[in-house]
Amino acid sequence: MPDRREITVTINGESYTREVETRLTLADFIRHECELTGTHLGCEHGVCGACTILLDGLSARSCLMLAVQADGHEILTVEGIAPNDDELHPLQQAFQDNHGLQCGFCTPGMLTTLLEFLADNPDPTEREVREAISGNLCRCTGYQGIVDAALDAAGRLRGATDA
Amino acid sequence: MKPPPFTYHDPTTVEDAVALLAEKDNARLLAGGQSLMPMLNMRYVQPDDVIDINKIAELSGIESADGALRIGAMTRQREIEFSEAVTAACPIMHEAILQVGHRPTRNRGTLGGSLGHLDPSAELVSVAMAVDATIHVRGKNGSRDIAMADFPAGYMTPAIELDEMITGATFPSWPDGHGYAFIEFSRRHGDFAIVSAAALLVVDGAGKVERVSLTVGGVGPAPVRCTEAEALIAGQTGSEDLFREACETCRKIDALEDVHAGKDYRQHLAAVLSRRALVKALERTEAGHA
Numbered sequence: 001m002p003d004r005r006e007i008t009v010t011i012n013g014e015s016y017t018r019e020v021e022t023r024l025t026l027a028d029f030i031r032h033e034c035e036l037t038g039t040h041l042g043c044e045h046g047v048c049g050a051c052t053i054l055l056d057g058l059s060a061r062s063c064l065m066l067a068v069q070a071d072g073h074e075i076l077t078v079e080g081i082a083p084n085d086d087e088l089h090p091l092q093q094a095f096q097d098n099h100g101l102q103c104g105f106c107t108p109g110m111l112t113t114l115l116e117f118l119a120d121n122p123d124p125t126e127r128e129v130r131e132a133i134s135g136n137l138c139r140c141t142g143y144q145g146i147v148d149a150a151l152d153a154a155g156r157l158r159g160a161t162d163a
Numbered sequence: 164m165k166p167p168p169f170t171y172h173d174p175t176t177v178e179d180a181v182a183l184l185a186e187k188d189n190a191r192l193l194a195g196g197q198s199l200m201p202m203l204n205m206r207y208v209q210p211d212d213v214i215d216i217n218k219i220a221e222l223s224g225i226e227s228a229d230g231a232l233r234i235g236a237m238t239r240q241r242e243i244e245f246s247e248a249v250t251a252a253c254p255i256m257h258e259a260i261l262q263v264g265h266r267p268t269r270n271r272g273t274l275g276g277s278l279g280h281l282d283p284s285a286e287l288v289s290v291a292m293a294v295d296a297t298i299h300v301r302g303k304n305g306s307r308d309i310a311m312a313d314f315p316a317g318y319m320t321p322a323i324e325l326d327e328m329i330t331g332a333t334f335p336s337w338p339d340g341h342g343y344a345f346i347e348f349s350r351r352h353g354d355f356a357i358v359s360a361a362a363l364l365v366v367d368g369a370g371k372v373e374r375v376s377l378t379v380g381g382v383g384p385a386p387v388r389c390t391e392a393e394a395l396i397a398g399q400t401g402s403e404d405l406f407r408e409a410c411e412t413c414r415k416i417d418a419l420e421d422v423h424a425g426k427d428y429r430q431h432l433a434a435v436l437s438r439r440a441l442v443k444a445l446e447r448t449e450a451g452h453a
Contacts, residue, residue, distance in 0.1 A: 002168060003168070003169065003170045003171055005171070021168075022169070022170070022171035022213075023166040023167070023168060023169055023171070023203075025165060025166070025200075025204070028165075044165060044201075044204050045200075045201035045204050045205060046197060046200065046201050046268065049265070049267065052267050055270075058241070058270040059266055059267040059270055060267055060270050060271050061197075061267055061268065061271070063200070063204065064196045064197055064200035064201065064268075064271065065196055065200065065271070066166075066171070066193075066196075066200075066215070068171060068173075068215075069196075069215065069217060113266070113267060116266065117266065130352075131352055131353075132266065134265060134351060134352040134353045135264065135265025135266070135267060135268065135353050
């Protein structure tokens with residue numbers, strides 16, 4: 001008999017209650033059970049960073065957690081970053097404006113990782129940005145557009161706070 | 164579904180976790196999951212029972228007392244990174260933790276997980292070796308302490324019983340004004356180190372080395388203290404030339420070999436990084452500033 005449990009996880013402000021096998025990863029829970037396929041799975045062993053989500057505000061690899069471990073916790077995925085359906089978050093807008101994405105596969109992890117990083121460090125240097133995304137692999141952009149976007153976003157977010 | 168089938172347990176006390184460990188024949192403890200989860204996803208390990216210790220509150224925390232830091236096994240690497248107590252009492256640990264993986268992995272990864280996994284190049288294991296930490300474990304027959312020097316039983320194998328778990332570790336502080344450095348060589352920032360070096364130094368007013376500790380990681384099956392180099396340095400006046408000569412002995416360590424680097428290269432890095440760590444540590448001593 002598979003070991004199953006009922007869990008309730010809040011994702012992007014919405015509550016999801018499902019009965020799942022305890023061996024289900026959080027990433028597969030988000031994608032298959034909650035049908036939020038914005039969170040991407042690259043390597044599934046914690047190296048590529050594509051599946052990075054925010055767990056109670058802190059970034060984490062969703063492939064390296066069991067869904068049952070998120071029971072009662074709050075998660076933010078890429079779908080929850082924009083303020084509404086018509087508007088992008090300043091970080092997302094900066095990615096669009098600076099060619100911070102090409103195929104888009106790494107983008108959900110880049111955005112969640114940078115969202116946490118820019119909250120902790122609102123005025124980073126280029127080197128700090130590169131270090132912050134060193135756990136996120138991108139095979140298209142050569143990273144320059146992503147670094148430019150992050151620095152641009154930092155400025156926009158500081159402006160938003162100052163105003 | 165990547166992980167193999169298992170029965171999941173989430174005890175809330177060490178007592179319950181230890182009872183489960185004693186009762187289950189093929190169980191694994193799930194701490195931060197940054198090593199066990201990849202192994203489960205790839206089915207390198209196939210436990211019948213997974214005992215998740217994330218809900219055991221008593222295993223988390225950092226205490227600074229009696230010239231030492233006591234850190235609970237489930238303390239996240241993030242907490243160590245941002246702890247003022249750690250930076251004050253064990254600055255080499257702060258320097259090392261910044262080189263452990265990435266922010267998303269440090270948010271989950273734990274001290275106990277690193278110690279128990281015992282990767283040959285794990286930064287926290289090297290720090291424990293460098294400062295002669297004591298590892299606290301508990302099993303069905305009670306608690307015991309293990310000196311870090313006796314903790315590695317072999318490659319990625321701690322000297323603890325199958326029914327024992329790590330509950331925390333104590334890291335003795337070095338005196339005020341000591342010098343320290345933790346440096347590593349890896350292909351990219353946050354990757355596993357190919358080789359790392361941890362150095363601690365106390366020098367007197369005349370520049371004579373009163374106390375020295377030198378550890379290299381990623382060379383032997385577990386991080387090793389370079390006792391021969393330490394003996395050549397102790398009592399001498401600290402200088403780059405002295406360190407260069409002493410660190411040549413680090414080439415003698417029987418080195419691991421893998422796809423990233425061969426024996427010769429690791430031995431070369433052991434000598435070079437050891438010297439650089441000692442030089443940096445010397446610059447940071449009170450006497451080095453003067």
